[in-house]
Amino acid sequence: NAGVTQTPKFRVLKTGQSMTLLCAQDMNHEYMYWYRQDPGMGLRLIHYSVGEGTTAKGEVPDGYNVSRLKKQNFLLGLESAAPSQTSVYFCASSNPSGSGTGELFFGEGSRLTVL
């Protein structure tokens, strides 16, 4: 009963390094999202995907790229990490159910520190 799984859970980077966060969901959900959580700012949407092969920008997309090559996976990439990208990153998924409500299911988070 895995749900949404994020790897890695913790990572420390130096400024300018690159890395990829992996999100995997086993619920056959169509929609997937990447959020960042910063103190006092709630969750802000970085990028999202409405299906395999599609991606779109959210509220704070700069400095990040994403890919959804398989329906169950959603990758978040940092090409050149900056200290401002120090945050906790959450992946979420949802389904466009018949009722259209589609609450989100979240992973456990990935804590990234950029020095």
Next chain:
Amino acid sequence: AQSVAQPEDQVNVAEGNPLTVKCTYSVSGNPYLFWYVQYPNRGLQFLLKYITGDNLVKGSYGFEAEFNKSQTSFHLKKPSALVSDSALYFCAVRDNSGSARQLTFGSGTQLTVLP
């Protein structure tokens, strides 16, 4: 644009007393409203939602929320608080249009239930 305000960063309540966590929203069209809870070092968990119908919505762990259209509010309530309810609570909103069902989150309210 849609937005959510959680006016209190911190709410303290004694165990056994009723609790209220406040949320107001702004959205064009009819709102879909959600409450999520986050325990330390965990992802967000869905508590309850309002889509349509009865203004009083009941959710997990004995929580309920009241939708008030005239005041654009969706306050979270529980008749008798438990120490285990201590967590970070997020209100979220989206309108009933759009294909990606993007949620906008509030900044969160830290609830502490004192024994």
